Amino acid sequence: MPTSVADLVVRAAAVHTMAGAAPATALAVRDGRVLRAGTDADVRELIGPGTKVLNLGDRAVLPGINDAHLHGAWLGALWPATLFADDGTPGAGPEKPLRTAAERRAAILRAGEILAALGITSYTEPGLGPGEDDGRIGAFGMSVVEQYRELAAEGLLRARVTALWLYGELDGPSTFDTFRTGLTTVDGSSPDPRRLNFRGVKIFADGIPPMRSAYTHHCYADGSHAHLLVGGADDPEREENFTRMVLAAHEAGLQVGVHATGDRAIELMLDAVERAREERDVDLGHYVIHGDLVNAAQLKRMARLGVGLSAQAGIAVRTAGVVDTALGLGSSETAWPLQEALDAGVPLCLTSDAPVLPPDWRKEIAAADQWMGPAEDVRQRMETLLRCYTVHPAQQDGAASWKGTLAPGMAADLCVLSADPYAVTPAELPEVEVDLTVLDGQIVFERSGLFA
Template sequence: MGTSVADLVLRGGPVHTMAGARPATALAVRDGRVLRVGSDEDVRDLTGPGTEVVDLAGRAVLPGINDAHLHATWLGALWPHTLFGDTGAPGMAPERPLTTPAERRAAILRAGDLLAGLGITSYTEPGLGPGEDAGSTGAFGTSVVEQYRDLAAEGLLKARVTALWLYGELDGPSTLADFRAGLATVEGAGPDPERLNFAGVKIFADGIPPMRSAYTHHCYADGSRAELLVAGGDDAEREANLTRMVLDAHQAGLQVGLHATGDRSIDLMLDAVERARAEHDVDLGHYVIHGDLVSAAQLDRMARLGVGLSAQAGIAVRTVGVVNAALGPGRAEGAWPFQAALDAGVPLCLTSDSPVLPPDWRREIAAADRWMGPAADPRQRVATLLRCYTVHPARQDGAADWKGTLAEGMVADLCVLAADPLELTAAELPDVAVDLTVLGGRVVFERAV
């Protein structure tokens, strides 16, 4: 890549590129991209009078963290409150509606500051659009879209944002007619899709098991059954309408993120994607959101069809009791099969769903490790789970060719941790401080010492 002088050099500590490269202790950045990765000596000729040099002193460099399912505007409105406590089912959100454009702008900026302090350089807003223009929170309607566009144009976003359009209600119903009307008005990504990109659409297929609203093949423990959230006169019509939504989005070249927790709703998603790929064989990175009750057979299909999974380990460990109460004793222990997903080759993104949970990826990795049980190699487990916050989310964003790793030529999105996570167990990770966050070669957070 030549011998141009670097804008930024980090040296003197482990650099984990997540790109399968040889061990490195230094990284050089120019014009927002990784210029060179190697030893301290390898970057010496790239350091000039104008180069900002960071002495790592043994601290570790990782690719920037990507939370692939995080409601940042809502988080900015509610923080430090979240919907979940330490145990049990989610509670009611505090009444803090965003009622003006200025309030929405401030919430996005507040979330950006919080996330930068956690080393998060990318996140997905999973559902913004007209379906929530009359929503009670004010955090998901088209006014939020306008604020994101303005902030991106002004260069004020502290993370790269991927968003999904929403043409129904958040956690609520949608109709095929409204969905099709929305698809007809989809706007482009904007002037810089690496900063703000509307990648696709979100559809709510069902609810969640603790509320007995997941769409399952079997009755709940009390004998009840759930219906799809997609409108229709009966189960068959609702299923046909959901299938049509997925097919229409695929035909329009849009990614589908389907909120599906029940095994029956996941089957419908996979059947629709298989049909869509047969009609127009292009991998758009469709994915299942949550996927609580996904089965081993479904994971194999997902891997074959290129369907990803975006899930929350923190919810799994907090809801064992209420899920068993809803589904029957012992059912929760077979839910959220993270290891099986990885073994099947499904791109697994660990996410916070914040403000359902706090947006702390270190705690989510620890929760996933706890849920998965003892590991033969605890430190290799950490490396594997870190990919669920870097490499796999970049793939979900359709951006694996330019972010998610620190290979030469990739965007210089990174964070510096006070200790090397690959020398720790997952349980130790939440105590490791984030010292520095860099977005596109620019420092957006530095911890005061």
């Protein structure tokens, strides 16, 4: 008899572990971790009287999906509304302010339901903290942090949450003094670091190209120029204050996620990271958020410095026209170079930025495939894009040693699809249903009582 008996065994047409091995057809789970992946014969000895066995038939199993840039509380408050229209027109979006602790708690729980139904078992809240305590929406301040802490302590979070601290305003300005104060005074403790982890800080370097607020070396079509969102009397002082923020966070051992869409903002961020690594050579997983106008030389630097990219293909598809209007005809053709980022070795995370866009990762994969153009090997393209929602986000979370694949010992976070994603094209993926979601070996979503 084996020394360990499984709590859960799943049998399926394909179990894609994303761990470099050929697809398995069975997976055994114990105590929230993968015990073994292989054939039915490989796991049969792990089945005991108390083992729950799910025969999934023609379905496929993936590691749980990880959306590495998603505003959970805001999503729960707004859904099914989103901020971007399909024509690419950005707007303020509908306002549903979260005024009370009960409303914030309900919004987070609602987000958990929405995401579980999509097979999403991890997400990053990219900006929570004192900078938004007086925000008009109420979805990003310290009161939201406290609700996340309470839900984690009660075991009620239906996804793993990584959070970035925000010491300025969401989509708005910050100063070095408030940033430095935040680094020294904000409590990053968590009742369960595997369910709620305060990993780093977010800095808004600039805005977005359609609003002519991306910090770029190029002149906008109307002759205007943008400035950094960091406080300062002029561009050199703002750039110096931004650099000081990155250096301070790096010295404190915190990951930095920089909202940077303009090439000038991205260059400044990379200069700061390079300087930080010279002073303290440790890879903290810093990354560029959005990176709309990143160029080839910067991608090479990002790969060398270990700087990742968190991008939204759905925004590229929707806003190409308005980017051309803002920066000049043809500008969008070199924006969002997703394939070039992958070719350069940059860890690329595809994300939804929900509720800017819907949190449906299947649609984002389809959008990425559309933006990247035809693939010679469709199966390899699917593999690559799935890694952008599993393996790479786990790396961004600093959690690649325990989640993101289904190798033995890894977290038993599963997304079960109605068909094998490798048997369809990325454009067809949105039609494939999510039938089951498992977090830590426990079922958190089941479609239509399929496995009752």
